[in-house]
Amino acid sequence: MKIRVLGAGAGGGFPQWNCNCDNCRRLRNGQFNGKARTQSSIAISTDNRNWLLFNTSPDIRAQLEAFPAIQPKEGIRDTGIKAILLIDSQIDHTTGMLMLREGKPLDVYCTEMVKQDLTSGFPLFTMLKDYCTVNHHPIACDETPFEIPGIDDIRIYAHALKSKAPPYSPHRHDPHDGDNIGVIIEQISTGKKLYYSPGLGEIEPHVLQAMLNVDCLMVDGTFWTDDEMVAQQISHKRAREIGHLPQSGPGGMIEVLNGVPNARKILIHINNTNPILDEDSPQRKTLDAAGIEVAYDGLEIDL
Template sequence: MKIRVLGSGAGGGFPQWNCNCHNCHRLRHKQMNGKARTQSSIAVSTDNRNWLLFNTSPDIRQQLEAFPAIQPQEGVRDTGIKAIMLIDSQIDHTTGMLMLREGKPLDVYCTDMVKQDLTTGFPLFTMLKDYCTVNHHPIPCDGSSFTVPGIDDLRFYTHALKSKAPPYSPHRHDPHEGDNVGVIIEQISTGKKLYYSPGLGEIEPHVMQAMQEVDCLMVDGTFWTDDEMVSQHISHKKAREIGHLPQSGPGGMIEVLNQVENTRKILIHINNTNPILDEDSEQRKTLDAAGIEVSYDGLEIDL
């Protein structure tokens, strides 16, 4: 199984277009050892020709141009993208579908709750009817398995996560099962598994079990501290309030991942305010010592 990180940043990417925080300012002025990042998305394949996209960020065109393997060039208009799986209905994970409107109908795998958001509060599916159209394929929330036609030798297991629907959602303050999911991706022929969850606010028992059963996990790396954006005067909301488990502190992601053994551990969906973006920072050294990697655009993983 080959996994390509198309984008590793949180909403807005890094540097964010209108942000002059400590990180964004220093990266723009070449004053820090760090990498620019587009908004988070990954692609998965077993044959390096037929790909399943996980989320479609607003930066999808740039990400695809930087990844020649996903464009096999067999026809005048062609693509290696066979289907899309949406983890949630957040704007930074779905808007890229608008950039894919010139092609064939999009086969989109997502929960019924995500479909509801994308036909009401942010009606992408409805908008795309006049372009490529969207074929919706519902996915389970209970951890049961399914396959995706055209994506050979892979099996998927999706389970619900405790989270909030996007601010535009009609049920923003009334959480439903399926607003956000984690997914185990298994290569059938080898048994190798990846766990992918870019938005993770709470470590429920089934989440910990999934983490302990896989060969590689790629999980929420949005914030270093719970009050990161509050302390930088960017927002009045804390990390946990918006559905992201910070890395540091009691019960944080580092503490959680220290309980997982014999597994490659990678953070994704990293906010522009997070000090781990500075590769010389003390926070980055803490992750290095814990054996936790920080993903970057273009990272490729072979399982």
């Protein structure tokens, strides 16, 4: 199984267009040892030709242009994208579908709650009816295995995560299973497994079990501290309030991942304020010492 990180940043990417935080300012001024990142998305394939996208960020066009394996190969109009799987209905994970409107109907796999959001509060599916149209395929949240036509030798299991629906959602303050999911992606022929969860606010028992039973983790790396946005006077909300487990501190992601001895561990969905983006920072050195990687655009993993 080949995994391609299309984008490793959180909403807004890095640098964020209107942000003058220490990270963004120093990157723009050439005073920063680190990489720019577009907004979070990955793609997987077993044949390097037919690809399943996980989320479609607003940066999808640039991400596809930077990835020759997914670009047109045959005919006037062509793509290596066979289907899209949505982890949630957040704007920074879904609006890229608008950039794919010129092609064939989009086969989109998502939960019923995500479908409701994308046909009501943010009627993306409805808008696309006049362009490519969307073929919706429902996902259950109980780890019932399913396969996707055209993505050979792959089996997927999804489970619900504790989270909030997006601010625009009609049920923002009425959480449901399926607002946000984690997925286990298994290559059937080899048994190799990836756990992908870019938005992870709490380590529930079934989440920890998934982490312990896979070969590679690609999980929420949004914030270093719970008060990161508050301390930088960017927001009054803490990381856990908006559904992201910080890396540091008691019960943080580093502590969790230290208890997962056998998997490759990668953080993705990195916010522009997070000091781990600076490869010279003490926070990044802490991750290095713990054997935890930080995803970047273009990272490829053969599992």
